[in-house]
Amino acid sequence: MKSITKQKSLEEIEQQLEGLGRVYIIGCGTCTTMTKTGGIEEVLDMKDRLQDMGKIVTGWTVIPIACDEMTEVSLRENNEAIQNANCILVMTCGLGVQRVGSYIDKPVIPALDTLFIGLEDSPGNFHEVCAQCGQCVLGWTAGICPITACHKHLLNGPCGGTNNGKCEVDTEKDCAWTLIYERLKEQGRLDLMRKYQPIKNSQVVPRPRITIIS
């Protein structure tokens, strides 16, 4: 599992940092290193950019797994430089930003937008595979998720916009239901596609989503 992120524009980052002159930067050694949005190289580049904006960078670190609870230890080790800053600019996904924020009593500013949870198909190519909908249908759909792979997250087959196996919103993208159809056909299980899928429960775990595993 990887959190796929994209850096915000420098303009937006600068707006968020308005009135905050001293900045400490945190990156992540896991997902954002892999997506080249919050690894050492990007953190150092951000340091230069912030200095160009007239900010003082009091320090930086790349935490091995920013969303992990060990983050608290890393923050403690860097406490002095963190205390010298007015805020923390976090170059991790939303999980890391919130993990960091839970340990530090200073503003945490995200430098990235978290796009989706995805897999890497080939270097640099990521695609969303699970929307964490809480009601998995992969057993009916040949292991291809229509919630994420179909633009309209349809459950009962393709819409009328599919064309030669491609999606109506982007001809570069495959029609999920054509893929599901082909794989079920190969498996001799097309009867599964004929089965009516009822309306999904949109409140399996109502937000805010919390669960206790005993």
Added chain:
Amino acid sequence: MAQSFKEAINSGKFVVTSEISPPKGSNIEKMCHHIDTLKDKVDAINVTDHQSSVMRFPSIGGCLYIKERGGEPILQMTCRDRNQLALQSDLLLAYVRDIRNVLCLTGDAVVVGDHKEAADVFELDSTQLLRAIRQLESGKDLGGNDLDGAVEFYAGAIVTPEAQPIEPQLIKFEKKVEAGAEFFQTQAIYDLDNFSKFMEYARQFPVKVLAGIVLLGSARMAKYMTENVPGIFVPKDLIDELSGAPKGEALNKGIEIAGRMIAALKRDSICDGVHIMAIGREEVVPDILAVAGLSTEIEKK
């Protein structure tokens, strides 16, 4: 009072439906003009539901005007913009205002329209919407609660006979039939041999099928649709026929082609009727019907 669409289609006559688009704004003059042009010429008029995901006056609003002006509306209802609660409440309103025909559609994607950053809903798909209608008819809402006053609709759906690959679409067609679809309006068809083959298949099911006829205004439009619109295929001889029309006569050629196709569909009893989509040229629908030899028959109803 004219026959209802359901009565007309069940009488065995070759039915004709057409469609109008509500305005982008509060000026309903053109829509009302189109309603008045069509209401006595066709058996029912579809009202599109923010077609191509372009925000407009609502489908149900257009249907109310059709009722007010003495026509028979078909409420197009997509799943793009409304969740369960909103879809059901619109159906209650439709029913009490005597709007009894509903065409259930998934709806175009939001990103193809004019509000590209809007949320899409798609909580239901077209098959689930058909079942939702049948559930409301049973006196229960989708939450399983009793309704104080049930509803009754003549529910339909769409099918794309020229889709590639076709089998996934046919599986969905059968799911729609099982979900309670009583009539189908097809995506535009131009190749009558292909369509006849589709109808041989569709005739196995207890549903009425209206062939979709999209008026071709020019050879350019025909080529564009073949190349860009999913499930539409205009054969080369029709494109050549349009290109060969004298300057300024392409639209008349398109009217002639549409009328000729309708006449052939009726003559050979290929399907139960046609759905004419004139896309902004609603005023020529009576001309198409005249070419098809259908105008007097429908005016008599």
